Amino acid sequence: MTNTIGHHLSTEALDDVLIGMGTAESESHLAACAQCRARVQAFGANLQLLDETSMAWSRVRAAGMAEMPVPTRARRRPLATMGWTAAGLAALALALPVWQGVHQHIDHARLGAAPQVTATEPDSAAQIAADNKLLEEIDAAVNSNEASPFGVILRTDRQAARHRAQPQ
Amino acid sequence: MGAYASTETMDTFPLGSIESRIMDQARPATELDDIDGLVRTYRARILRFVTYSTGDPDLAETITQDTLLRAYRGRENFRGDCSVSTWLTGIAINVTRDHMRSVRFKFWKQVHASSLDVQEMASFLPGAESSPEHQMLAREKIAHLHEVLKELSPNQRTVFAMKFFEEIPVNEISEMLGMPVNTVRTHLHRALNAVRARMGDSQ
Numbered sequence: 001m002t003n004t005i006g007h008h009l010s011t012e013a014l015d016d017v018l019i020g021m022g023t024a025e026s027e028s029h030l031a032a033c034a035q036c037r038a039r040v041q042a043f044g045a046n047l048q049l050l051d052e053t054s055m056a057w058s059r060v061r062a063a064g065m066a067e068m069p070v071p072t073r074a075r076r077r078p079l080a081t082m083g084w085t086a087a088g089l090a091a092l093a094l095a096l097p098v099w100q101g102v103h104q105h106i107d108h109a110r111l112g113a114a115p116q117v118t119a120t121e122p123d124s125a126a127q128i129a130a131d132n133k134l135l136e137e138i139d140a141a142v143n144s145n146e147a148s149p150f151g152v153i154l155r156t157d158r159q160a161a162r163h164r165a166q167p168q
Numbered sequence: 169m170g171a172y173a174s175t176e177t178m179d180t181f182p183l184g185s186i187e188s189r190i191m192d193q194a195r196p197a198t199e200l201d202d203i204d205g206l207v208r209t210y211r212a213r214i215l216r217f218v219t220y221s222t223g224d225p226d227l228a229e230t231i232t233q234d235t236l237l238r239a240y241r242g243r244e245n246f247r248g249d250c251s252v253s254t255w256l257t258g259i260a261i262n263v264t265r266d267h268m269r270s271v272r273f274k275f276w277k278q279v280h281a282s283s284l285d286v287q288e289m290a291s292f293l294p295g296a297e298s299s300p301e302h303q304m305l306a307r308e309k310i311a312h313l314h315e316v317l318k319e320l321s322p323n324q325r326t327v328f329a330m331k332f333f334e335e336i337p338v339n340e341i342s343e344m345l346g347m348p349v350n351t352v353r354t355h356l357h358r359a360l361n362a363v364r365a366r367m368g369d370s371q
Contacts, residue, residue, distance in 0.1 A: 011364070012357065019331060019356045021338055043360075046367070047332050049293075049306055050313050054333070056292035058216035065215075065229055068207050068236060 009036045018043055199252060200243035207236055213253065213334075214260050220317060220329040221264055225284055231267055235260040250340070257334050258344050261326070286314040309367070316366045320359055327355040 009017070013026045017040060022030075030037050123131075199205055214235055218228040239246075239259050246255055290307040298306075317325055327345070330336045338356070342349040 011361075015357050015360045016353075018360060019338060019353065021353060043363075046309055046313065046363075049309060051333060052294045053289060053292050053310055054216050054220070055212065056294065057289045058212040058219070060292065061225065061229075062212040062215050062232075065211070065233070068203065068233060 008033060009039075014039060198243070198246065198248070200239065200246055203236070203240045206240060210253065210256055211236060214256055217257060217329050217334060218260050218264060219284060220333070221261075221322065221326045222268075223283060223318065223322075223325070227267065231260065231263050234263045234267075238263060253334065254336055254340065254344075257330065257336065261344060284314065284318075286311050289314070312366050313363065316359075316362045320362060324355045324359050327352055328359045331356055 009026055009029055013022070014036065016022045017026050017030060030040065199209065211232060215225075215228055215232045218231045218235070219225045222228055222231070235256060239256055242259075246252070290310045293303060293306050293310065295302075295306075317328065320328065323345075327341060330341045330344070331338065336344070338352050339349055341347075342352045345352070
C-alpha cells in the first residue's frame with residue numbers, strides 16, 4: 001500500500017498517524033514534510049479544543065451531581081455492625097431453647113411417651129401419703145352432690161324466668 | 169484477555185469469594201480504596217466519556233454513579249496492569265451496555281431523551297482572554313465537531329471518545345470492546361472522515 005499521494009501522505013495514511021497506527025514510512029515523511037505535519041497539528045488543535053471544553057463542562061456538571069450513595073458496609077459504621085451482631089446473638093439465644101422445647105415435644109409425641117424427667121431422689125412415704133390425700137379430696141369434691149354456686153345462680157335465673165313467663 | 173479480564177468477570181465473581189480474598193491480601197492499597205478520592209478524581213472524566221458514548225448527559229450521570237460504585241465494590245479485581253482510568257472506562261462500557269440492554273431503558277429512551285446541549289458546552293471554552301472573533305470561531309468548531317459526533321453510530325462515538333479523549337491505544341480499545349483491531353480502525357477512519365467532511369480543510 002502506498003502511503004503518499006504525490007509528495008504527501010494519503011488521507012488514509014494521515015488518519016493512521018492520527019489514531020496512532022502510522023507506519024515508519026509515514027512517520028519519517030511527517031518529520032520531513034511541513035505541509036502534512038500542519039494537517040496533523042490542525043486536527044490535533046481542534047481535538048484539544050474539544051477535549052478542554054468538554055472536560056470543563058463535565059467538571060461543572062459532575063460537581064452538581066448528587067452525592068454518591070457511598071457503600072457504608074466498611075465505612076465509619078462499626079457500631080452499627082456491632083449492634084446488629086448483638087441483636088442476632090440475642091435472637092439466637094432466645095430461639096434456641098424454644099427450638100429445643102418444640103423438638104422435644106415433637107419427639108415425645110411421635111414416640112407416644114411422656115417426657116422423660118430425670119428424678120433426682122425418690123419420693124418419701126410422707127410425700128406419697130400427702131399426694132394421695134390430696135387426690136382423694138379432689139375426687140370427693142368432683143363427685144359430691146353439693147350444688148355449686150354457679151349451679152345455684154343458673155337454676156335461680158331459670159326459675160325466675162319461668163316464673164315471669166307463667167301468667168298470674 | 170489480560171488487563172480487562174477483571175472488568176468482564178467482575179459480575180461473575182461473587183465478592184468475598186476465595187479468589188477475591190486471596191487477591192485482596194496480595195493487593196497493595198490503591199487509590200481505589202478511597203471512594204471519595206475516586207469520585208473526586210475520575211467522576212468528571214467518566215461522565216464525559218459516557219456522555220459522548222450515549223449522547224445523553226442525564227443517563228450518563230446515572231451510569232457514572234453506577235460505574236464508580238461497581239469499581240469500588242470490585243476494587244479487589246483491579247490487577248494494576250492498566251491505568252485506573254482505563255479500568256474505569258472498561259467498567260463504564262459494561263455498565264452502559266447493561267443500561268442499553270434493559271427494557272426499561274428502551275422505554276424511557278422513547279419517552280424522554282436528553283441530548284447534549286452544544287451551546288451549553290461551548291460556553292465552557294477555555295481561553296476567555298482571547299479575542300471575541302477567536303472565541304466565535306472556536307465555538308463554531310465545537311458546534312461542528314458535536315454535529316459530527318452526533319451523527320456517528322454509538323460504536324463509532326465510543327471508539328472515538330476512547331481514542332481521542334481517553335487516549336487509549338487501538339489494540340487496547342479492541343480488547344476492551346471485544347472488537348477486531350481492524351474494526352476499531354475502520355470506526356476511527358469513518359469518524360475522522362466525517363470530521364473532515366464537516367470541517368473541510370480547517371481540520
